[in-house]
Amino acid sequence: MKKPFYFFFFLLIILSCKDETECCVNPTIAIKLKFTHNWDGVELSSSDFNEFKFRTANNDLISISRLRYLVSNVLFNNTIESSSTIYSLIDIDKNETTLLVTGVPISKVNALAFTFGFRDEDNLDGVYADLNSASFNVPEMLGGGYHYMQFDGKFKDSNNADANFNYHAIRSADITDPDNIILQDTSFEVDLGNIEITENTTIEIKMNVAEWFKNPNTWNLKELNTVLMPNFDAQILMNENGQSVFSLGEITSN
């Protein structure tokens, strides 16, 4: 009878060792993503809002009143290290511009990517209480879910008078036949390449706001200004222009 006792005792020791080994083979850390904004390299903050001080590639003079957008699905080494629904509403006016990501593997090289907006599988109507509370929803008649971005402001029209624009990016919806809405996922992945990170790393992600009006489609605000949510083609153009908006900035460790 003594032998089984020793066997179980030994097994217990082995099992407890295994736990410890697992914890330390793949240690993880938390890192911070900090979104900064610029207009062709000139720093942009909420103090620059509501002034006609930016000129688009189409030579439209604009002022910005609001810019908030959704980032989600942060990936390191092509793995969703945190909850698959991790997301953050970046709001310049409210100075909410950071996203803390936990569960990031300590590794010499990390490939960092995130999604602008929500992928279809995450873009579920009405399920995120914080986004509902922030009135970031998309009407059901346009497929529901959430805005990717609300970018509002004014531009000078052909008579040099103020006119409004609502550059709202959402999942493209063709509502020609309301009974048969055609949806197209126009969120996109931003691949920031390989990054070396350590504990307490802050990664700056830069948004060049001017790119939304520039590349590859020169955006004419005199033609495309408001009611862009139900405009399927406009959403495709936004998706194309968005591809060059983000770039990697400074990587710092505290």
Add this chain to the structure above:
Amino acid sequence: MKHLGFYIIFLFFLMSCSSKEDDVYTPVAYNLEIPELFADKLIAPIIPADNPLTIEGVALGKKLFSDRILSGNQTQSCAHCHKLQEAFSDSSQFSEGAEGNLGSRNSMPLFNLAWNFEERFAWDGKEFGLENQVIEPIVNPIEMHGDLNEITKRLNGHHSYPDLFQLAFGTSEISGDLVAKAVAQFMRTIISANSKFDKYLLGKASLTAAEENGFNVFMSEEKGDCFHCHGSNNNPLWTDNQFHNNGLDATFTDLGLGAISGDPVDNGKFRSPSLRNLTFTAPYMHDGRFSSIEEVIDHYSEGLKFSESIDPLMKKVNIGGVGLSDQEKADLKAFLLTLTDVEFINNPAFKN
């Protein structure tokens, strides 16, 4: 038997010790019943850590809300300008203050205040936090025109208030801070979430064709585009509680948020009110300029006026607005009336 007397005396001694500790009354936590839709769709209500809801605190706040003792000349209570039957607003364009003065803004309805997540209250966002908001009309010279020192003196000398404050806050020494806390507790319990549209969202009612069309006008970016500022089926507050210049005036006599921030870009901005209970909250807008829902809809349809700070969400300002058809206007009104919560204005918990 000899020791029995000793044991009894010892027992009494112990009991007397414990009853002394019982003298410190602990108020009973108030269970704020969060409506199903709010629980499903919204983040948690704002309840400050230093002012949790208690049964005694809420009851005291309710009593104070209706007590004229809070005004300078003791002729007016909060309820004077915030009437339950009018969804805690006032059907007068401008409410008359304790001394007969008229203000320049319409009394805001009071409900679902705990879900004002950024906690900026009043039409112009002047007050941060409900506790601060409570004090403002009490001391405002054109409203209740009270002196906080004088009011707390009155309350401290009152036959019942010291005991009620003792029960609610563990002290019979009444301060303005505690008055604010009590009234704020009551105000956080004022919830409206049982309209026909709420029932529709919960699968307990159906909409007429006109109401459904009206909801589509509300949610359509090219029609009403109301949802960007006034909530939706996914934000049942029916307000974003943010500040907007909605094109009422080309020039301003009342700067709204601009007078508070000092920034001209905020001129003419006022907080979006909830669209719940419009049946009871006329007249409309910060200055009560519109007496009917039709006038409000006409304003957004063809009455917009340009000013530099007009919100970019206001569409086709150069032609006065989005130009809804008569049918769309009628349907939109039909939908808006589905946000009426009759049970709310008859809720005995809010009655004096």
